Amino acid sequence: MGEFAQFYCCYFLQSVEHRQSFYIGSSPNPPRRLRQHNGDLVKGGAYRTKRSGTRPWEMILIVYGFPNKIIALQFEHAWQHGYKTRFIKGEERIINKKNSGSAGRNIHYKLALIRQLLNHPFFKAMNLGVQFFNSNVTTLFEQNKFGISLDPCYENWNKINTSENALSLSRYDLKRLTVDDLSEISEQNKDLVSHFYNSSIKLDELRMKRYTERAMDGVLTCGLCFIMYNYTSEDESLKPLIAFCTNEDCDFLSEVSCLCRKFIAEEVDERDKNLVLIPRGGHCPKCNTLLEWTTVIKYSSMLKEISRK
Helix, strand or coil: CCCCCCCCEEEEEEECCCCCCEEEEEECCHHHHHHHHCCCCCCCCCHHHHCCCCCCEEEEEEEECCCCHHHHHHHHHHHHCCCCCCCCCHHHCCCCCCCCHHHHHCHHHHHHHHHHHHHCHHHHCCCCEEEEEEHHHHHHHHHCCCCCCCCCHHHHCCCEEEEEEEECHHHCCCCCCCHHHHHHHHHHHHHHHHHHHHHHHHHHHHHHHHHHHHHCCCEEECCCCCCEEECCCCCHHHCCCEEECCCCCCCCEEEHHHHHHHHHHHHCCHHHHHHCCCCCEEECCCCCCEEEHHHHHHHHHHHHHHHCC
């Protein structure tokens, strides 16, 4: 899949004034992209979001956790073309043709597509998350008009969330929004998106700083096979991918391959072990913290890249 991106998401915009106008896109920096769509930044922004009367746009949710741009674009394209995407079986498609009128532009349909795509094995293996910035949209997602059951793993791993102080437009008269209303809604939404993104980036930076300092200490010992390796060495054979625990109070580390085998053994029945290549995750052998496999691999890959510089 190539190098891991620090952050990449697909986003869903809704016009504040014209609630039946939507836009789906992808970005490594959703706050900046939102500003482009709203014209706060001169460069950028799609032609469709520049149409008269559609601004400002509200970023009502993001699907995040994509390992790189290519996979995010695959999800984006499938979300935009739910009537024909290979990620949804023909018999399970809610709409089967492009010109489906208002049905294809309905927010319930757009939210149902998220459920269907997240259920596909390809995307499910990535532990993607959904973050809502509008509580009214969260309610619509939970209503699940088309009855698309979401794989229990998303609830088990707490991957569907709504931002604290998420917007609710219920208190506004959407037919008579004032200039002040539009500005208030836009600013609150921008703050919510920025807070989530900045918090995610800061957490990554703090963890990578801690992992890098530990890796550069010298000789390290795998907590599972007890083989020693050394990231300060010029010998690449002594620098395998290393897995760390995300609990800042835990000093567990191991070779990625060792932890992978352990998680697979814990996750599946004996008869299925040879069929599973990538685990969803598991518990830290030392402190029992729940670790997502995609998160483990992300930090391991980023550390490996740092060691090559």
